[in-house]
Amino acid sequence: MYEERIKRSGMQGLITSAANAASFIKDGMVVASSGFTKAGDSKAVLKAFAALATTSPRKITLLTGASLGHGTDGTLTEAGAVHKRMPFQVDPVLRHAINEGSVLFLDQHLGESAELINENIIRPDVAIIEALLIEEDGSIVPTTSVGNTATFAAKAEKIIVEINVSVPLSLYGVHDIFSTGVWPDRKIIPITAAGTRIGTSAIPVDPEKIIAIVITETIDSPAAINERDDKTRSIAGHLLQFFEHEVKKGRLTNQLRPLQSGIGKVANAVLEGFIDGDFEHLTMYSEVLQDSTFNLIDAGKMDFASASSITVSQPCYTRLMTNFERYKPHIVLRPQDISNAAEVIRRLGVISINTAIEFDIYGNVNSTHIGGTKMMNGIGGSNDFARNAYLSVFVTQASSKNGAISHVVPMASHIDNSEHDVDIVVTDFGLADLRGLAPRERAKTIISNCADPLYKDLLKDYFLAASRKGGHTPHLLEEALSWHARMDITGSMQKETNSFA
Amino acid sequence: MYEERIKRSGMQGLITSAANAASFIKDGMVVASSGFTKAGDSKAVLKAFAALATTSPRKITLLTGASLGHGTDGTLTEAGAVHKRMPFQVDPVLRHAINEGSVLFLDQHLGESAELINENIIRPDVAIIEALLIEEDGSIVPTTSVGNTATFAAKAEKIIVEINVSVPLSLYGVHDIFSTGVWPDRKIIPITAAGTRIGTSAIPVDPEKIIAIVITETIDSPAAINERDDKTRSIAGHLLQFFEHEVKKGRLTNQLRPLQSGIGKVANAVLEGFIDGDFEHLTMYSEVLQDSTFNLIDAGKMDFASASSITVSQPCYTRLMTNFERYKPHIVLRPQDISNAAEVIRRLGVISINTAIEFDIYGNVNSTHIGGTKMMNGIGGSNDFARNAYLSVFVTQASSKNGAISHVVPMASHIDNSEHDVDIVVTDFGLADLRGLAPRERAKTIISNCADPLYKDLLKDYFLAASRKGGHTPHLLEEALSWHARMDITGSMQKETNSFA
Ligand SMILES: CC(C)(COP(=O)(O)OP(=O)(O)OC[C@H]1O[C@@H](n2cnc3c(N)ncnc32)[C@H](O)[C@@H]1OP(=O)(O)O)[C@@H](O)C(=O)NCCC(=O)NCCS
Numbered sequence A, B: 001m002y003e004e005r006i007k008r009s010g011m012q013g014l015i016t017s018a019a020n021a022a023s024f025i026k027d028g029m030v031v032a033s034s035g036f037t038k039a040g041d042s043k044a045v046l047k048a049f050a051a052l053a054t055t056s057p058r059k060i061t062l063l064t065g066a067s068l069g070h071g072t073d074g075t076l077t078e079a080g081a082v083h084k085r086m087p088f089q090v091d092p093v094l095r096h097a098i099n100e101g102s103v104l105f106l107d108q109h110l111g112e113s114a115e116l117i118n119e120n121i122i123r124p125d126v127a128i129i130e131a132l133l134i135e136e137d138g139s140i141v142p143t144t145s146v147g148n149t150a151t152f153a154a155k156a157e158k159i160i161v162e163i164n165v166s167v168p169l170s171l172y173g174v175h176d177i178f179s180t181g182v183w184p185d186r187k188i189i190p191i192t193a194a195g196t197r198i199g200t201s202a203i204p205v206d207p208e209k210i211i212a213i214v215i216t217e218t219i220d221s222p223a224a225i226n227e228r229d230d231k232t233r234s235i236a237g238h239l240l241q242f243f244e245h246e247v248k249k250g251r252l253t254n255q256l257r258p259l260q261s262g263i264g265k266v267a268n269a270v271l272e273g274f275i276d277g278d279f280e281h282l283t284m285y286s287e288v289l290q291d292s293t294f295n296l297i298d299a300g301k302m303d304f305a306s307a308s309s310i311t312v313s314q315p316c317y318t319r320l321m322t323n324f325e326r327y328k329p330h331i332v333l334r335p336q337d338i339s340n341a342a343e344v345i346r347r348l349g350v351i352s353i354n355t356a357i358e359f360d361i362y363g364n365v366n367s368t369h370i371g372g373t374k375m376m377n378g379i380g381g382s383n384d385f386a387r388n389a390y391l392s393v394f395v396t397q398a399s400s401k402n403g404a405i406s407h408v409v410p411m412a413s414h415i416d417n418s419e420h421d422v423d424i425v426v427t428d429f430g431l432a433d434l435r436g437l438a439p440r441e442r443a444k445t446i447i448s449n450c451a452d453p454l455y456k457d458l459l460k461d462y463f464l465a466a467s468r469k470g471g472h473t474p475h476l477l478e479e480a481l482s483w484h485a486r487m488d489i490t491g492s493m494q495k496e497t498n499s500f501a
């Protein structure tokens, strides 16, 4: 059985139940699991471990590529099974535990999250890897994501493989596994275009480390289908108009440059916008491939897309999996330290588009913390891209919750992407091109182009009063965070309901 | 005359006075000048321009590699000759003008400051380049720095050369000029060790663009001699002890990894500390070479040092210039987009050591703004290195001005290097290794290891109260910046003198 999927002879004897495999995971262990933006994650063993922890308490430190699907983080959290979690998550139950302090969370740049392991600061005891198949030599072909799996496989003491038989074998060949190695023999990453292939189709593995194989057939959690609404349509419109302007100015061609786009409805709306526009021969050098990528490939607008995972809606997933050979020549899946590598992003001149929780009048971006304290998801790859992009774009709605929240604030309550790394900010009201502008110039442009009119005068008043006080980046320290404090107390940033400061 | 220095035939006719050359610079122009950390800067033409501006007003946008020496920025500012300045400065007169808003300043990552020019966002009208000599083909050999000069030479409409006859011809060959080119043909930077040479000894120049040559003989402004005091000695001691610990743990060898060190007394003290230690075959991949580098070469402890400039004290300068052949095999000067390249810094696994103005209990670093508003110098290369380093270290004294200022604060008043990019923080009281720690763990470690005992209880109280309120990164928004506000009003962060909040 499973000869097509377990090619190494003798290894079929390792097939066991998820519960059995999970029992190899002991209290206090560091467990590293495949999974990136809900794709290619552990479907069985982590949940089985949660079940064991419910009856007999045990806790792990859990490392992944990025977020897990199927509510696995929530199930583990409810079972009290997580001591520390890194480098990213999107689960409401886990988020709550992180914010109350009962689970420790390490919010890391996704492109650097393999470093602590490569450099032996953290050593995984067990890796759990979802696989398409195991080769004769024991090497593992992953499924819909690569993430940190190659690092986990190299560094973990033991490996549990989840063979997912629902994933078609036609995925074989889409992966491009490459390791830079470690100092002093760290290699150049010789990628010079989104489509450059530099590695192998499987992750090298010492077969002796594989201790259990579990068969699964659950598909990835689907991404939500993001309907375009008026706001996302406006944001996308401003950005597409800006690209057209740059083409007219001769700074870009209508091929643009390799695109990166964060997950979410705005990013999707921007990409969908390319379907009707004059842009062609587009490429992506990104983290995640979403529905819009495949729609652009189908429309003949996108030539090639590179990423670390495929995270799509249910209908798109079906379309893809039943027809993978059609898409395979146009896409590649890489380890996240390659998809998010500073080196490649700068070399290719990526245009990065990510969503901000809020930005301030000087262009500092908060990607992670609501009100400066509560973790939303994590910095993800936003700064991997923004820091080295040719053009670093951040988008957000100008205001939300019926105007109670302004996403353009005097001072960002937490800073993940500093003013130094932000070129363009966009809201549904407009776009501000910050390139070449000093802080006082930036403030004027951001307030007049991007703020919701509800908050424009408040922002202007703040900026003028701060400017009278002076400084390269004028601020009134007593007021800088008062909007957030007000929001915390009254549920709105608007002054009418002021009860703080 | 000057046949040795002006090898291109016919070009000697371009020799003229500084005043004459400066008259080519018109009101409103963008002027790009050589100069990096006070080395290899324009000694004559910019000052002559300032003199012209005094009698007949004119203003320029001034771009450099990094800081200029000889008070040139101050002279230009006093003459009202600067509209906008980028990417870095250290001049008290200019700093004052920036902070009162009369000169606009663009504080940029030094490693990325050539990007706006390469991508035609800003176009220099005139470049002023200090040169050792001009080759037969018109290409220019720079002096004690390379900085952004290769980009300026390629992109400026016209070039004015300052031949500095005080710089010995023995410098010839120390430079390694390499351009990555621009998208879509951007090249890999094939550096795999501090000492890899990849380029040419001179900067390619279209000789038609050279409109004037000025002869100078002023040497670079000397760096201050930094005497080690008790505090810098303590900080250096903690860091050296940490390196020894890492060697014992097997994570480093006694060769360490290529070192980067910011300018200043602490960095110098750390490097000097290596002279007596067990470390050997050290290398540097840094921005600036300081006295300590040459002392380590002389002591046989350092094999090779790569940077973009040489900025040393007067005695060290003399020693170097009279004996350059001795040092030349051990050093190389590169363009700042190569010395500070993300790609190379990550590949080589650099250990970066920079000074912070302050850091907060979660490890966010302020490198630039006093009290969140007043520009000190600029971010410089700190984040180029910290963002991609193997180990990113920030040092500062725990407190200063007789305890009036704590450099460990609840929330950094400005953030240049975020928690994501900071591995180790050190003060004279101790070192905190933040690798693998979640925010709440970091706060405990930083407060107990790094804070001045004067402020320890205040920080603990803040952290405990904030933790009770909750959040992944606990903060009390109303108090987070109150220390700085208090400092602003009372001249001290200590609570006894509280008159704010
Ligand atoms: C920033 C990010 C959270 C935005 O995601 P999104 O789905 O567009 O989020 P929204 O703006 O719709 O919603 C964020 C929530 O926070 C709330 N919020 C935002 N600012 C707030 C504030 N100051 N106070 C209170 N709530 C706030 C919003 O109202 C919204 O709440 P809701 O879910 O109850 O409606 C998300 O893009 C992210 O996690 N980014 C970081 C990672 C990253 O950029 N990766 C890039 C590569 S994938």
Ligand SMILES: CC(C)(COP(=O)(O)OP(=O)(O)OC[C@H]1O[C@@H](n2cnc3c(N)ncnc32)[C@H](O)[C@@H]1OP(=O)(O)O)[C@@H](O)C(=O)NCCC(=O)NCCS
Pocket (backbone or CB within 6 Å): B261, B262, B263, B264, B265, B287, B288, B354, B355, B356, B357, B358, B367, B368, B370, B371, B376, B377, B378, B379, B380, B381, B382, B400, B401, B405, B484, B487
């Ligand atoms: C951060 C930096 C300014 C520190 O330089 P330094 O010479 O060690 O500075 P010090 O800590 O001695 O002094 C900074 C001044 O700010 C003052 N200061 C610091 N924090 C303050 C605060 N919160 N409120 C008021 N004053 C403050 C200090 O008291 C000191 O004042 P003084 O000059 O009147 O004594 C400097 O390293 C820098 O510019 N770094 C950014 C660039 C960089 O890192 N480059 C790296 C590659 S070279």
